[in-house]
Amino acid sequence: MxxxxxxxxxxxxxxxxxxxxxxxxxxxxxxxxxxxxxxxKRTFLLVDGLVGLQKTDHIGIEMLEEFGIPYVLVVTKIDRASKGLLLKNVLDIQQFVEEKTQGCFPQLFLVSSVEFSGIHLLRCFIAHVTGNLPIAETN
Ligand SMILES: Nc1nc2c(ncn2[C@@H]2O[C@H](COP(=O)(O)OP(=O)(O)OP(=O)(O)O)[C@@H](O)[C@H]2O)c(=O)[nH]1
Ligand SMILES: [Mg+2]
Structure with a gap:
């Protein structure tokens, strides 16, 4: 680790x-x-956007579900998949999350470390769940 x-x-x-x-x-x-x-604070399970959920991902998801640990799926390497394949994989994962999981955050995060896409949003989420995104009081 x-x-x-x-x-x-x-x-x-x-x-x-x-x-x-x-x-x-x-x-x-x-x-x-x-x-x-x-x-x-939160657990992130990284799923390869080119291949979608694999057997090993299911093992990880089963473990997190069994332990009742809140987790988030991050779809990685989205630069590697064609738009059509990425859409199919994302929709399949989304459907799996909706129908088969309890502890998974319902919103997927799509990222590419090569193109840096999706990173800002994921950072905001991490800042939020770790209590580092204070909302200023306004009135
Ligand atoms: N094209 C592309 N390649 C990526 C991206 N992120 C990681 N990779 C490549 O994917 C390979 C695996 O990356 P790692 O970060 O070692 O993967 P990992 O999931 O931590 O692997 P384990 O810790 O062994 O489970 C490396 O060759 C990276 O350069 C990405 O966003 N786009
Ligand atoms: Mg690693």
Whole structure:
């Protein structure tokens, strides 16, 4: 796991995917961390926009649903998919979220780190859920 301190405001934790050393590493590190970390504000599950939800994504989603941890799906690498394929994948994921999940935030975030698209909105969301987007009182 990699910990990134964002000033004194919050810490972003990058967790390993359900990869080569799964399920051992995943169970011991990821599951343990998500279950035990008391001040966890939100969990983000990154889904490849070119391929949509994969078997390993479903394993992660099942775990988050089982633990009752609020999470958000971020569709990544959207620059790699054609517009038509991206639309299909996004609509499929959206339908899955609506019909099959309880703890998932209903709005997907679509991003590309290469083109920097969707990043500002995601940053605003993170600032909001971590309590760093104060709304000034006006009257
Ligand atoms: N085209 C494109 N490639 C990307 C984008 N984001 C990441 N990549 C590439 O995708 C590959 C995987 O990126 P990682 O960030 O290592 O993926 P990861 O999901 O953290 O992988 P694990 O931690 O092993 O699960 C790298 O070669 C990145 O350069 C993107 O927005 N667009
Ligand atoms: Mg990684």
């Amino acid at each position: 990699n910990f990134f301190n964002v000033g004194k405001y919050f810490t972003l934790v990058d967790m390993p995917g359900y990869g080569y050393h799964a399920p051992q590493d995943f169970v011991e590190m990821v599951e343990a961390y998500l279950q035990e970390r008391q001040n966890l």
